[in-house]
Amino acid sequence: QQQVKQSPQSLIVQKGGISIINCAYENTAFDYFPWYQQFPGKGPALLIAIRPDVSEKKEGRFTISFNKSAKQFSLHIMDSQPGDSATYFCAAAGSSNTGKLIFGQGTTLQVKP
């Protein structure tokens, strides 16, 4: 019940294309859903986060779509660029401690020029 399942494990997209990564959770007590981006040799960095009171949040080329009834959320990267090549992690936490994150297994994204 504490798991966050992420797919796909890896993704190859052409420059300018749309990258889509999906996550699913089971624990209905989760109410904070961030996405983290990690480059090789670096720590994860927060990309964008959403709470279940909204169904979509957009920041630049990055959009989170959230489906509370299905307990699923996804990250869309529009106009994907080679610089977006990284590992992306979805995560979930309860509002009482948003730093105690349950992470998905990660998606390695490669954007080809």
Next chain:
Amino acid sequence: DSGVTQTPKHLITATGQRVTLRCSPRSGDLSVYWYQQSLDQGLQFLIQYYNGEERAKGNILERFSAQQFPDLHSELNLSSLELGDSALYFCASSVRGVGELFFGEGSRLTVL
């Protein structure tokens, strides 16, 4: 640069040994978190400290312990090391234990 500093960046040691990983949080952040990243387990929450006190515990082994000092830096102690403890250990900090986590660049531990 997240502002979170971790030392050492790399550490190679033998089974049965003990090591200490150090973390300095961002200036002003009261909460420190430790995470372990490995190929098979992914990113896992270990433990959280808030202003010197333990706040939350995750999948942390009994051989591991942590503390946060009055100057807010934190140390993660790993003892009786096993091959399976080889991993990246990340420290993260946040202002009050809610909101965005800022991760350091990690300490890579190799147990031979």
